[in-house]
Amino acid sequence: MLQFTAIDFETANTYANSACSLAAVSVSGTEIHERYTLIKPPFPTFAAENIRIHGITPEMVAHKEKFNVLWPAIKKRLDGRILVAHYAVFDTRVLRSLIKTYNLDGINASYVCSVELSRKIWPHLRNHKLDTVVNYLGYTFRHHQALDDARACALIVKAAAEKTGAVSMEDLLDRSGLVLKRF
Numbered sequence: 468m469l470q471f472t473a474i475d476f477e478t479a480n481t482y483a484n485s486a487c488s489l490a491a492v493s494v495s496g497t498e499i500h501e502r503y504t505l506i507k508p509p510f511p512t513f514a515a516e517n518i519r520i521h522g523i524t525p526e527m528v529a530h531k532e533k534f535n536v537l538w539p540a541i542k543k544r545l546d547g548r549i550l551v552a553h554y555a556v557f558d559t560r561v562l563r564s565l566i567k568t569y570n571l572d573g574i575n576a577s578y579v580c581s582v583e584l585s586r587k588i589w590p591h592l593r594n595h596k597l598d599t600v601v602n603y604l605g606y607t608f609r610h611h612q613a614l615d616d617a618r619a620c621a622l623i624v625k626a627a628a629e630k631t632g633a634v635s636m637e638d639l640l641d642r643s644g645l646v647l648k649r650f
Contacts, residue, residue: 468496471549473620475613476561477521480514483564487523490613492621503614507531521611535569546574553597555580577647581623587643588627
């Protein structure tokens with residue numbers, strides 16, 4: 468059975484610990500559970516470019532919880548799972564930075580990058596940016612909206628499994644020649 472959690476962070480500025488939103492789309496076979504939350508960053512500095520990209524403003528998160536308060540619920544969703552993110556280097560760096568910033572207990576998880584997966588499954592695409600891949604798959608979404616991005620990432624994994632005939636994440640990774648990375 469295909470089991471994984473697609474994640475996507477948006478950040479307030481260039482610092483990895485400045486997450487201002489998080490989405491997690493958990494897939495277990497045909498069951499899908501979604502979670503989206505706005506996050507108050509540890510420092511209220513928002514870069515104009517980041518606001519332009521995702522539309523989240525300091526006012527929108529001023530009364531939201533900081534990551535450390537949200538962590539127990541988030542950890543339950545991520546611990547022991549295979550995480551997937553489009554350009555996973557970014558999202559895993561944000562998550563690691565938040566855990567370190569707040570001195571939180573980490574998670575036991577592994578991850579795979581859907582950019583790498585899409586390169587293996589659809590090598591003919593002109594590039595493997597999230598919007599390029601999901602447009603190729605016939606899906607429309609609002610790019611840089613965390614929940615839409617996480618849904619799009621999940622769609623890529625499901626489409627790759629369907630194309631290769633994979634029945635589990637491990638099978639999909641074997642068929643695509645990728646390996647899980649430890650978080």
